[in-house]
Amino acid sequence: MAGISQHGKAFIRPKQKAHLLVIEARFHDDLADALLEGATSALEEAGATYDVVTVPGSLEIPAVITFALDGASQGGTAYDGFVALGTIIRGDTYHFDIVANESSRALMDLSVQEAACIGNGILTTENDAQAWTRARRSEGDKGGFAARAALTMIALKQQLGAPS
Numbered sequence: 001m002a003g004i005s006q007h008g009k010a011f012i013r014p015k016q017k018a019h020l021l022v023i024e025a026r027f028h029d030d031l032a033d034a035l036l037e038g039a040t041s042a043l044e045e046a047g048a049t050y051d052v053v054t055v056p057g058s059l060e061i062p063a064v065i066t067f068a069l070d071g072a073s074q075g076g077t078a079y080d081g082f083v084a085l086g087t088i089i090r091g092d093t094y095h096f097d098i099v100a101n102e103s104s105r106a107l108m109d110l111s112v113q114e115a116a117c118i119g120n121g122i123l124t125t126e127n128d129a130q131a132w133t134r135a136r137r138s139e140g141d142k143g144g145f146a147a148r149a150a151l152t153m154i155a156l157k158q159q160l161g162a163p164s
């Protein structure tokens with residue numbers, strides 16, 4: 001596989017300590033472990049704190065972000081950002097396209113319409129091998145990438161003066 005760049009120069013960190021919600025889909029359990037390890041390591045390295053919520057599949061991830069945003073408006077925990085983790089591996093039917101496209105669409109809707117700072121670490125692959133290459137912290141580390149992307153969005157939101 002072509003090397004996966006970590007795009008280090010694109011990442012910045014929030015000035016204040018950030019608190020994030022990691023939402024992990026466990027449809028593929030071992031891959032979920034790898035993605036979570038990458039994401040939590042990146043958050044810890046950045047000095048951020050986090051909670052983790054587990055859902056069955058990637059289609060459930062966006063609704064959890066909505067629950068959290070609604071919860072915050074009712075006095076619950078106000079998360080600075082969100083990290084979405086999951087793996088969608090193509091099967092024999094159209095289901096792959098539904099799960100891949102709709103989870104991504106809903107995350108983009110939340111990013112743009114709700115100004116939610118989201119790192120999308122949902123893999124969409126043709127097979128297990130592609131997924132592992134991307135999930136392993138020692139290789140693609142897409143969980144870590146998504147966490148660093150979420151932190152970058154939190155920093156940019158603060159920098160541009162958007163209400164938190």
Ligand SMILES: Nc1c(NC[C@H](O)[C@H](O)[C@H](O)CO)[nH]c(=O)[nH]c1=O
Binds near residue numbers: 056
């Ligand atoms: N096939 C995959 C799924 N499918 C499950 C859905 O995400 C969802 O949980 C179900 O339709 C119930 O609402 N999810 C993944 O994350 N990865 C897959 O490969």
Ligand SMILES: CC(=O)[C@@H](O)COP(=O)(O)O
Binds near residue numbers: 092099
């Ligand atoms: C996401 C998928 O495509 C997969 O888990 C479902 O497989 P299939 O399309 O063979 O039912």
